[in-house]
Amino acid sequence: MESEIGKLYSYSGFDSEFIKERTRQFREQVNRRIKGFLTEEEFTPLRLLNGLYLQTHSYMLRVAIPYGVLNSEQLTQLAFIADQWDKGYGHFTTRQNIQFNWPNLVDIPEILDSLAGVGMHAVQTSGNTIRNITSDPFAGAAVDEIENPLPYAELLRQWSTDHQEFQFLPRKFKIAITGSLNDRAATRFHDIGLRIMLKNGQLGFEVSVGGGLGRTPVIGTVIREFLPKEDFLPYVESVISVWNLLGRRDNKYKARIKITLRELGSKEFQALVEKRFDEIRNTFNGADSKTLEDIKLQFSSVQLIEMPLGNYQNRHKENQGFRNWVKNNVTEHKITGYTIVTVSLKTHGNTPGDATSEQMRMVANLAKQYSYDELRISKEQNIVLPHVHRSALFDLYSMLLKAGLASANVGLISDIVACPGLDYCKLATARSIPLAKELGVRFRDLDLEQKIGILKIKISGCINACGHHHLGHIGILGLERAGKESYQVVLGGEESTETSNIGKNLGPGFSKTEIVPVIEKLVNIYLALRLDDAETFLETYKRVGITPFSKEIYQEFPRRKKNA
């Protein structure tokens, strides 16, 4: 038997032409800046629209990985760019992008050209516009999927690219889309979250608005329980159209749609959106639905071939390391015999999300050999091989082991999410990378990781929350107090839609030397409290609440009255 799955979208001539033209325009803009025709203030939003940031040490280029999907040629090209123009590595982010931290301004147009060569770009990865659309890293492969969200994500990408109305929005705008019951895209924490739904046999979307993290974490509000799929694009446009006129432009901390919703009231906002939707719906002449059908076709089909399991069962029985890896890093696929493999970029002691060019090339080759040439980047900053047959798992594991990429820690305490923090980011108030490294090493040495089970640690280097700390089972926020780094701990965050929760503050913060022992203590409190091995940290926390944790922690780490 053969089963079809949707495969990668391949760029049409139009897409390639667009990217070429866009790169040419940016080259011109850089020239105009150099000649002084553009002031720095004018150049800034233009370079941001092309993914170029100015950071602590140099420029940073953020390359879009649309909805987190890549093929091996593209990943190989990213490796080439890392070698040619950076320091031999790249950083995968929580928003399914890759950042290069050390490029020179003069090289940027050339880098963009080499991206364009493989159908990639950095368009709208920053700036006050509609950003890279994020989606489920298991899309098209997940067991619990209602429909593959990727064609819709691609339609959104095309529609939002260079959208004439939405290049100068009040603030950045992020959209996430998922097609599964289990929300692996954190849709409720996006400006617009779209979840595919079935209602009376009809396909549509639940639309939430105004979710987000940052200094004001908010869970999105559902403003449309069920939107028929034909109305998808005009409805999204209506939301942004309403916000574009009403969003605050006088204060950037109040500009995000979540604040507009709060100031206006979600009922009022919803009414305005529905009214706008009535007005603009008819201007969509059906070309969007046709394009969607074309996109579905262009996600050219691959045939997943049914095969015997080979040596899988024996290896699984014999090899403890392999067994652990399968348990933590391999997920069921919707097609029998196939699996979804997560390659952990969280080798203990490494920088979360960093991959060397050698590792990128290696994983690209493995994807070609074992996963129908397809890769995904997850918001947990790992790489996913979405279609691997069980019979190939041991070979794949052995190759990863050789490359130092076989850490069996997906979802475990060392699978830490962290933003760049003070080491790179000029907004940072504390370091996050060294802390992530230290925690990884500490729990490896304790050899407790497998025993602890699922426990997500997320670290941000400042209140902007790029490291998703509000969503960590244990979240860590690095702040600065009296010139020193201070780390605040939040507990109980989670991002699945049914039970989205923003983490609760444990209490006063801890110094750089205290924070690792504090986390270790939290884990020990949990291990003592849990009913049995199967009860996860989050379940224990929900059962007992925050008090047993805070009480013991502050007994052991008492805060002095002044300047804790």
Added chain:
Amino acid sequence: MRENNCANSTTKNKTRRESCLIITDSGFETEDYRVDFIDVTTDIVPQALSKLRDSRAVRINFANFKDGRGFTLARLFRLEGFKGVLRAKGDLLPDQYSMLRRSGFDELEIADMVVERHSKAAWLAGINWHSHHYQKRLGSSLIREP
């Protein structure tokens, strides 16, 4: 060609008489005809703008180049059926000309000093605003062909 002055210039400096250029698809023009424009600013609510639907000429004044409201206002105004001349005014960037046109504006009025600073070549490059246009392909625009 005679020099006109930017009478309703958005700049606060009222004492200086600036001269302006009009940028259209055929290049640069000085004002050589007199339509009376009705001036509005970008904080106008859509309902108020829609009352002007039957006017001959409306000018939307942008606060600055980061003020993206004008684009959505233009789109909604055209949707309401406005058929007259729609002009943008303000210190926008050459790169924004195509966005203006695609949103429903006909032309841009801008101080000639600003035009010069950006170089005329940069403005002329923006005039090719139809090509490479995703939104038109998706049928979501109300662009009037020139």
